Amino acid sequence: MNETCLRARQGLETGAAEDREVRAHLAGCTSCRAHASLLEVLGSLAPGEASEETVTRIVTALPPAPWQRRRLATWLPLAAGLALAVIGLVLSGGIPAPSVMSSLPVAAGGVLGWIVSSVLDTLAAARGGTDAARAMVTTGGFSLLLWLAAAAVGGSWAVVALIGRSRSGRRS
Amino acid sequence: MPDDDAVVLARLREGDEDAFATLIRRYEPKLRVYVGGIVSVEEEARDLVQETFIRAWRHLDQYDTQFRFSTWLFRIAHNIAIDHLRRRRQPTISLDLGEDGEGEGMRLDPADPRRGPLGELANRELALALAREIERLPPSYRELVRLRHLVGLSYNEIAELKELPLGTVKNKLFRAHSVLRETLGHYLGQLGGLG
Numbered sequence: 431m432n433e434t435c436l437r438a439r440q441g442l443e444t445g446a447a448e449d450r451e452v453r454a455h456l457a458g459c460t461s462c463r464a465h466a467s468l469l470e471v472l473g474s475l476a477p478g479e480a481s482e483e484t485v486t487r488i489v490t491a492l493p494p495a496p497w498q499r500r501r502l503a504t505w506l507p508l509a510a511g512l513a514l515a516v517i518g519l520v521l522s523g524g525i526p527a528p529s530v531m532s533s534l535p536v537a538a539g540g541v542l543g544w545i546v547s548s549v550l551d552t553l554a555a556a557r558g559g560t561d562a563a564r565a566m567v568t569t570g571g572f573s574l575l576l577w578l579a580a581a582a583v584g585g586s587w588a589v590v591a592l593i594g595r596s597r598s599g600r601r602s
Numbered sequence: 603m604p605d606d607d608a609v610v611l612a613r614l615r616e617g618d619e620d621a622f623a624t625l626i627r628r629y630e631p632k633l634r635v636y637v638g639g640i641v642s643v644e645e646e647a648r649d650l651v652q653e654t655f656i657r658a659w660r661h662l663d664q665y666d667t668q669f670r671f672s673t674w675l676f677r678i679a680h681n682i683a684i685d686h687l688r689r690r691r692q693p694t695i696s697l698d699l700g701e702d703g704e705g706e707g708m709r710l711d712p713a714d715p716r717r718g719p720l721g722e723l724a725n726r727e728l729a730l731a732l733a734r735e736i737e738r739l740p741p742s743y744r745e746l747v748r749l750r751h752l753v754g755l756s757y758n759e760i761a762e763l764k765e766l767p768l769g770t771v772k773n774k775l776f777r778a779h780s781v782l783r784e785t786l787g788h789y790l791g792q793l794g795g796l797g
Binding site for chain 2: 438440443464467468470472475476477478480484485487488489491492493495552
């Protein structure tokens with residue numbers, strides 16, 4: 431193989447088959463034409479694209495994406511927290527009617543006062559024994575306890591989810 | 603990484619989940635040939651490639667962008683296929699990602715030219731001869747010829763996947779082509795070159 435053949439074949443390997451110099455050489459060189467034919471045959475073997483049927487089969491089998499799961503892990507605790515707040519409002523005497531919206535700050539103060547007094551009742555019940563506990567249940571203190579427990583679980587969940595999210599955000 | 607893949611992955615990170623379908627469309631056939639060469643059973647290769655995409659999808663946030671996406675995908679496929687072979691308790695074959703490239707290699711069955719990329723060749727005689735001569739190549743050449751022409755990877759993709767210098771990949775493929783040209787001269791002479 432002479433220098434011209436080597437250059438022509440290297441040209442063919444790097445996709446310069448249309449190069450004028452290469453084509454001129456191929457016209458008079460049987461061996462290099464065979465090299466060109468081989469590359470043409472080998473080049474035709476590469477697989478094409480997947481069929482739409484195959485793509486659909488695989489896409490359908492995919493689980494929720496990691497970012498979809500993160501989105502859920504962020505929004506679910508917030509939604510749970512909001513739901514707990516609404517439950518708290520209901521327990522404390524219902525959601526204010528539109529006519530009393532202007533007095534919301536006062537109502538909020540009332541709710542806060544109710545929460546504080548309920549907590550005090552609960553503590554007193556814990557100290558006072560069974561009778562006091564029964565009294566607490568009748569006054570709604572038990573509901574408050576449930577609410578506080580649920581809020582603690584929801585809050586912890588939210589904190590863990592947010593920490594997890596910030597960590598994965600730093601990684602990517 | 604090919605620019606196209608970078609664009610598609612950027613779309614994916616922005617929440618465009620349809621972008622993943624583009625990657626499936628692009629890589630599924632290549633992966634099927636690659637995995638098929640390891641497990642030798644077409645149906646199993648199909649399922650393992652699906653598993654590859656599912657695993658890639660799950661761990662997309664762990665993909666290191668300093669490597670080509672295709673390299674990452676093919677490595678996942680390789681691991682899945684090898685695990686599958688271990689479960690099947692059959693000896694592992696070929697397409698080792700290590701340096702030596704020794705091994706049995708992708709099973710091209712000349713007796714069944716309907717299977718694999720060679721089955722697409724209209725010239726059956728040439729397809730059989732090509733399959734036979736590829737099998738006869740030295741292992742390190744054979745491996746690269748398969749990855750380049752049957753799986754359809756670029757020189758750069760092969761270099762990264764095999765962890766070889768690009769120049770080595772080009773040189774070995776050039777020599778492999780020279781060997782094939784010599785052994786297939788009779789068939790190639792009938793084709794007549796580039797028109």
